[in-house]
Amino acid sequence: MAATLLPTLSPPASRAAALLLRRTEPKPSPLPASFLRRLLAPAPSPPVRPPTFRSLATMPSAAAAGSRATPDRAGLLMLGIETSCDDTAAAVVRGDGVILSQVVSSQEDLLVKWGGVAPKMAEEAHALAIDQVVQRALDDANVSESDLCAVAVTVGPGLSLCLRVGVHKARKIAKTFRLPIVGVHHMEAHALVSRLVNKDLDFPFLALLISGGHNLLVLAHELGKYVQLGTTIDDAIGEAYDKSARWLGLDMRKGGGPALEQLALEGDPNAVKFRVPMRQHKDCNFSYAGLKTQVRLAIESRNISTDDIPISSATEEDRQQRANIAASFQRVAVLHLEERCQRAVEWALKMKPSIKHFVVSGGVASNQYVRTHLNHIAEKNGLQLVCPPPSLCTDNGVMIAWTGIEHFIAGRFVDPPAVDEPDDMQHDLRPRWPLGEEYSEGRSVARSMKTARVHPSLTSMIQGSAH
Numbered sequence: 001m002a003a004t005l006l007p008t009l010s011p012p013a014s015r016a017a018a019l020l021l022r023r024t025e026p027k028p029s030p031l032p033a034s035f036l037r038r039l040l041a042p043a044p045s046p047p048v049r050p051p052t053f054r055s056l057a058t059m060p061s062a063a064a065a066g067s068r069a070t071p072d073r074a075g076l077l078m079l080g081i082e083t084s085c086d087d088t089a090a091a092v093v094r095g096d097g098v099i100l101s102q103v104v105s106s107q108e109d110l111l112v113k114w115g116g117v118a119p120k121m122a123e124e125a126h127a128l129a130i131d132q133v134v135q136r137a138l139d140d141a142n143v144s145e146s147d148l149c150a151v152a153v154t155v156g157p158g159l160s161l162c163l164r165v166g167v168h169k170a171r172k173i174a175k176t177f178r179l180p181i182v183g184v185h186h187m188e189a190h191a192l193v194s195r196l197v198n199k200d201l202d203f204p205f206l207a208l209l210i211s212g213g214h215n216l217l218v219l220a221h222e223l224g225k226y227v228q229l230g231t232t233i234d235d236a237i238g239e240a241y242d243k244s245a246r247w248l249g250l251d252m253r254k255g256g257g258p259a260l261e262q263l264a265l266e267g268d269p270n271a272v273k274f275r276v277p278m279r280q281h282k283d284c285n286f287s288y289a290g291l292k293t294q295v296r297l298a299i300e301s302r303n304i305s306t307d308d309i310p311i312s313s314a315t316e317e318d319r320q321q322r323a324n325i326a327a328s329f330q331r332v333a334v335l336h337l338e339e340r341c342q343r344a345v346e347w348a349l350k351m352k353p354s355i356k357h358f359v360v361s362g363g364v365a366s367n368q369y370v371r372t373h374l375n376h377i378a379e380k381n382g383l384q385l386v387c388p389p390p391s392l393c394t395d396n397g398v399m400i401a402w403t404g405i406e407h408f409i410a411g412r413f414v415d416p417p418a419v420d421e422p423d424d425m426q427h428d429l430r431p432r433w434p435l436g437e438e439y440s441e442g443r444s445v446a447r448s449m450k451t452a453r454v455h456p457s458l459t460s461m462i463q464g465s466a467h
Contacts, residue, residue: 074098077143078408079151079173080401081134083166084158084186085213086122088129091397092141092148095405097196100141102391102398105129123161130169137397145177150413152404155183156430156455157214163429171427175417182404182413185458186395187216187435188226190361192406193399194386201359201386204352208341208374211362211395212238215286217344218436219351220359223406224462226436227351229344230284237333238364240288244295244329248322249306249314260326261367263311267320267327272298274332276339283441284344286336295329334373341374345381347439358383366390412462430455 076095083089088105105125138144153170156163174181191207203223209216215232238257245256250263274294277287299306302321311322341358348355358378364370365387378385392398407413434457456464 073405073409076149076405076408077141077147078182078401078404079134079137079145079148080184080397080399080404081130081151081153081166081170082186082189082395082397082400083126083130083162084154084156085162085395086125087395088126088133088165089395089397089400090134090137091401092137092143093196093398093401093405095149095409097199097402099196099398100143101137101139102396103133103137103140104396105133119159119161122159123165126162126165130165134169134173145173145179148177148179150174150180150182150404150408152182152184152400152408154186154189154400155427156433157186158431160429160431163431164427167427167429168423171417171421171425172423175419175421178416180408180413180415181417182407184400184403184407185430185433185435186400187214188224188458189399189403190393191218191220191359192223192403193388193392193396194359194361195406196398196402197388197392198357198386201357204348204355205357205359205386206345206348206355206383207359207361208337208344208365209362210237210337210360210364210370212236212242212364214238214362215288216435217284217340219348219355219439221352223410224412224459226457226459228434228436228438228457229347230286230340232286232288234287234289235292237286237288237337238362240292240295240329240333241364243292244326247296247299247306248304248326249310251311255363257364257367260330261369263323264327264330264369265323267323267325269327269331271324272328274298274328276332277336279339282343284340284347286340288333288336291329291333291336295325298325298328330369334370337370338373338377341377342380345377345383347441349381356384357386359386361388361393363394365393433458435459 073095077100078093078095080091080093081089086106089103091102092100094100151170151174153166154163155167170181173179187209190209190211194207195201204219204221206229207216207218207220209218213236215230215236216228217230219227219229221227241260242252242256245260246252248260248263250256250259252259274291277290278285302325304318304321306322309318311319314322345358358374358381360371360374371385371387375385387393388399432454434455436457436459455461
């Protein structure tokens with residue numbers, strides 16, 4: 001039986017304050033953030049019983065949304081857990097934005113072996129790593145579970161098999177130590193982590209979130225209130241980078257995007273005349289499926305045998321051809337970003353003339369070529385570009401913990417699980433979960449079934465609970 005939606009806490013701020021008063025001050029951490037990179041081998045996952053669904057992440061409305069860090073927040077300790085796709089991550093973050101630990105267990109060997117994310121293999125890798133990753137995050141932060149004020153965990157969007165590993169771990173900790181839980185929207189976390197590293201970043205702001213699975217342009221009005229200006233109608237830019245890198249025979253162990261960006265430095269960006277996608281559509285949506293096809297055809301037409309000859313064994317002439325394709329692809333892929341972002345800036349400024357910042361986050365935001373060209377868009381429109389450091393662009397526990405802190409202070413969390421809750425209970429996850437409602441001018445008639453809504457957007461859920 002599904003649980004009812006969360007009640008609105010009244011007043012939300014007092015609940016958070018009461019928890020802070022009951023917690024002891026965290027022990028000081030003498031070390032900076034720590035990173036864990038492990039090679040994971042697949043192993044059988046535990047049997048799954050028939051599901052009993054329970055709502056985890058529905059958040060009621062609360063006052064003080066968007067408030068900045070204040071001195072009394074330093075006593076708040078949040079554990080963040082992230083397992084939405086192919087990295088198992090955890091972090092402990094203090095309420096004033098101090099990162100006490102950051103741990104990531106990578107599945108890079110599995111990505112190479114399977115040519116991308118294999119959901120079942122990824123789930124098994126998460127199950128193998130999750131206990132070690134969380135314990136290492138607590139140890140590096142020099143805290144225990146009893147020092148925490150709450151646990152934040154990604155509940156969507158993402159792969160269901162992967163999401164449930166993190167949610168199960170979070171609820172187990174919360175039940176044992178009687179901790180509240182904050183269910184976090186993965187894409188909101190990518191946007192909000194910029195507020196951790198840039199204390200001047202206030203609402204409203206424009207955000208471009210770019211990764212292997214997402215292209216998303218949103219106007220962030222306030223915490224939990226977003227308007228979607230554009231999204232991908234097929235493949236995201238990160239997917240296009242990864243597939244193009246694989247077809248070019250590049251070393252995928254550190255990711256296709258970084259490998260292609262590096263090779264592109266050797267090439268002529270005007271050597272191959274790729275078409276810029278969707279120029280006939282006057283909206284802010286993205287499409288990279290056609291550009292991927294153009295890359296594959298360019299490789300085939302030049303008889304480049306990337307299946308048999310990796311880039312490390314290519315002749316000088318062969319390497320140059322691959323570099324030219326990589327550079328030409330990158331130029332057009334990012335030009336598509338620039339064109340959509342320019343239109344989104346115009347729309348956003350029309351709605352909110354007070355916007356001062358343009359946030360770019362997600363795994364692809366680590367790409368320096370991307371950052372440089374999007375900075376041109378920001379400067380052209382009088383905005384300041386804000387990008388998290390590369391370690392906070394890719395999926396990580398810090399962004400989940402920080403987003404948990406923002407919503408926890410606003411009073412949006414669930415009480416600790418019941419002491420008699422079965423350890424094998426299945427929970428209501430949100431693999432397809434929009435962040436905000438679509439802007440009227442940005443609706444696309446070409447939207448694929450891949451983006452069909454399974455859950456109401458985070459924004460509509462929060463607004464609905466306010467009434």
